[in-house]
Every structure is written in structure tokens, then in C-alpha cells.
Amino acid sequence: MLHDLSIGALADRLAAKEFSSVELARHFLARIERLNPALNAVITVTAQEALADAARADARMAAGERGPLLGIPLIHKDIFCTDGVRTSCGSRMLDNFIAPYDATVVAKLKAAGVVMLGKANMDEFAMGSSNETSYYGPVRNPWDTTKVPGGSSGGSAAASAARLAAFTTGTDTGGSIRQPAALTGITGVKPTYGRVSRYGMVAFASSLDQAGVLAQSAADAAAVLKVMAGFDPKDSTSVDAPVPDYPALLDAPLKGLKIGLLREFFDGLEPRNAKLIRDALAVFTALGAETVEVSLPHLPMSVPTYYVVAPAECSSNLSRFDGVRYGYRCASPKDLTDLYERSRGEGFGAEVKRRIMTGTYVLSAGYFDAYYLKAQRVRRLITDDFRAAFEKVDLLAGPTTPTPAFAIGAKIDDPVTMYLNDIYTIGANLAGLPGVSAPCGFVDGLPVGLQLIGPHFAEARLLGAAHQFQLATDWHTQRPRGYE
């Protein structure tokens, strides 16, 4: 079936005129119509735009143009501004917001000829690990619809896992690409901070946010990342460095590659998850890699560090939502303060308000040094631990999450328990490092993810290692029942 094909195979067959981009778009739109109601992964379907994009791609191909993403259908996380299309960020605050311009990620993919099928559900303002904080309701995991898909890119992950598009985009501030990729059995890539432009991506925590890809395989992700990445003068923290040809570098042999096994990542890990991770590492050693155990002593502090730094940045970023220039405004405000307080109080959901207040508290006079500056100091210690580790090893490996997908409703009333779900992913964000999650097995029928973390700008090495693993295993080709 068309939705089983890799991006490379789709591009080849489009080029060979086995089917048109319009036919491909119709195939995926029909899947969305049939399968999305049970998942709630897609909150805006842009069928008209998709068919127009596809017709344009077909015309470009008819004129002889070829490209790795020309005519390929995708779904964007609803955090990326899409000109003329609602960009809600999963919030009532932006339920009525029609983006007036394209995010750089959207513009770059558009220029490469992708076909946008719609916008994916997400945790409100990307704050959540279960996709239960969305104004549009929870997303369900295609492997078991009583379970969460993870978050915050939960809609993107569920849509990729259910093959509702060839690939989806996401963002990762504390694990929001890797964690849902792990819980839905797909491949997720969070690039180095600054590798992909943040322009037009609704801001949550600006020193941590990074855009990436959720796809069927590392090879597919490599093709997409090559297009998404690169310097953007519109993002002040975008890094001006050439983008490697990721797809061409996938075949680098693993012989001699040194992989560090993160000792801290196995503390408290469910034994059956731990076994799958160790089995995955055995695949790497069979391919010629060498594994050594390494310790990052400050890593256990990454969750409390994150839950000071990220809320602080969020309280500052989300102050722009004031009910004046765009977004939700409360009914009949009696004065300007009432307009601010009720527009924000009614427009934001519970978790977003909780994070804004946490951030406001840690930045307030009398607490700034004890919390915010303290967290920034611990952030440096964690980053230094990673730097020291990468003097000894080429990559770090461990689980992406402590458990497989949990039940909808199981953790939503206990924020600290929910936050601990990101215990293995947050370190990479604090240090700005790239990370990949790739499927490595199942526990009770639910997918488990292997996480690889690399030094800054080592995306090619990470994707190559994940690709070699996927050539030797077939976990990434398994699909949930009912979505074949």
C-alpha cells in the first residue's frame, strides 16, 4: 500500500509516474477521514490546500523537476505558523488565530514541494507529556486507544504511527519529539539547538525549543532534516553552519564507534524495558560498535532544573498573549487589568497556567537567585557532564522513556509524576544536544524506544547509527493493528 512506502520509494514512484501526487494526497486524506476520528491526532484537515499543493507538485514534476520531498504528504504540528491556516498551538487562546505568515520550517518544506494534509493535535503550548492538555481533547495511541501517545507532539506521533501522512513535524523542548516517538513506535529526531529555525514556531522555552521530525525510519528522517535544517537570519539563535547531506551519510560503518551506556538511565528502569535496551545495544556491538558504561553524575538533577528554567522562559514568552492584538479576549472586560487577567485566565488551560505561575514565582524578587540562577548553574554542571562523556565516547545510548505508554487519565492530576516521565529526555535539551528515538521492541504489545544522544551537530552520526540498527532489525516496520 502507498502508506507503507518510505519517502525515498514514494519519490521514486512519483518520478516514474506510477501515481500522481494528487492521487497520493487523496489516499492519505481518505485515511485521515477513516482513521482519525478514533485517534484525534489531526485537528485541522486542509484538504483543499493539499490538493492544490499536490497539483503544483505534479506540474513541477511534469516540467522535469525531481526532489526528495516533491509531492510528499506531511502533517505539521499545530505549533508551526501556516499562512492562512489556523495555528492553535492546542489552545483556546489561539483557537481563532489564522497565521499571517509561514514559519521558516513550513516555508522550506513548501519550497521543496511537500503537500500539507493538515495540522496535528498537541499538548497546549507544547506543555505536557501525554497530549492530554490540548484544548481539542486527548490524542489516542494507535497501538492501544486507551493509552496516551506521549507529548507534546502526540498528534504528530500518532499520525505518523497510523500512517496518516508520510511524515510529520514536531518540536522538542524537554522530550516532546523523542518521548511520543518512543510511545508510538516510530523514529523521532530532535536536532541540535540552533540547527533548525525557530522562526514562526510558537515559543515555549526559547533556550530549549527545537524543531524536528517524526517519521517511519531514520532514513526518512534524514531526508526531511536535510530540508528543514539550516541558517535563518530571522532566528537570532540559528547557527550559521553548513547542513551535511544526511541521507548520503547514513551508510557510515559502525565499526569502532564508541557508544556510552548511561548508567543513570538504568536506575529505576522497568526490567523488561531495560532488557530491550540491552538487546538493542547487542545489535550495535554485533555491527562492530564498542559499548562502555559511562556516568553523568548531575543528570538526575535534570528534571528539577528543567522545571525551573522552562517555566521561567514560558512565563516570559506567554506574556505576549494579552487579549489585545490577537487570540482570545474575554467578554465585556471592565478595565484593562480585567481584560488581561480574564482573557488569560479563560484562554489558557490548567497546565499552562500552572507553568506560567511556576515561572513567575521562580523569577520573582527574593526567589530569583535561589531558583532561577541556581537552576542555570546546575544546567551548566549537567552540560559539563555531557561534554566530559563525549571526550570518551561518540554517542550515548539508553531508553527514551521509563515505561511504555500509560493509560489516559493515569497521571494528569499529578504534575510531578507526569514531569518525571521526561527524566531521560530532558538532559539533551538542557545541553542543546541532538537526540534520536528509534523503536527497539515491545512490552505488553506497546512499543519501546531506544534513545541515542550525540555531541552538538552530530545528527549525521546519530541518524547513521539508527539507520544501521534499522537495517539489522524490523521493529520500525511493525504497525498497529487496524492501521496496516
Added chain:
Amino acid sequence: MSLTRQDVEKIAHLARLSITDREMPVYVSSLSSIVEFVNELSRVETADVEPMAHPLVGQHQRLRPDAVTDSDHHEKYQRNAPQVQAGLYLVPRVIE
């Protein structure tokens, strides 16, 4: 360490968030548990550690020439505004 209702009311006002009476007890308890959780940081020795604000070393804030690079889109942008008049954003009367 636990926060009182008065603490949370003050934080909510600083953040310009209206919190209903029904929501308030939930925030008092969940913000207290978050503050208690992040207090773990006080156990880390950080005496000589420089605070880290940016994940990449050696990056500097870029400057660009102060030149016009885009055209005026205010009409398009104001289509998202709750209330505008003659190109201006309307808010409740501020000065009596």
C-alpha cells in the same frame, strides 16, 4: 516548602491570570509540590559555577543592519485582533 493561598493569589496577579475559587485549591497544592520538588536543586554544590543561559558556547547575539527588509502587513496582522478601529487596537478606557 508549601505555598499559601495568599502566595498563589499574589503570583497569579503578577502573571495577570484570573484564577477561579474552584481552581485555587488545586493550584495551591500542585504549585507547592512543584516548589518542593525543584528544591532538590539546593542539594547541589554550585559555588563557583557560572549560570548558563544558552546551550551553545561561543554564540553571540547577532546584529543586523537597520534596514527595511519587509513590507507593511499591518492590515493582514490586524485581522486576528479582537477589536480594531482605524488601524488601532481597542482596549477598555484607561484614562477617565
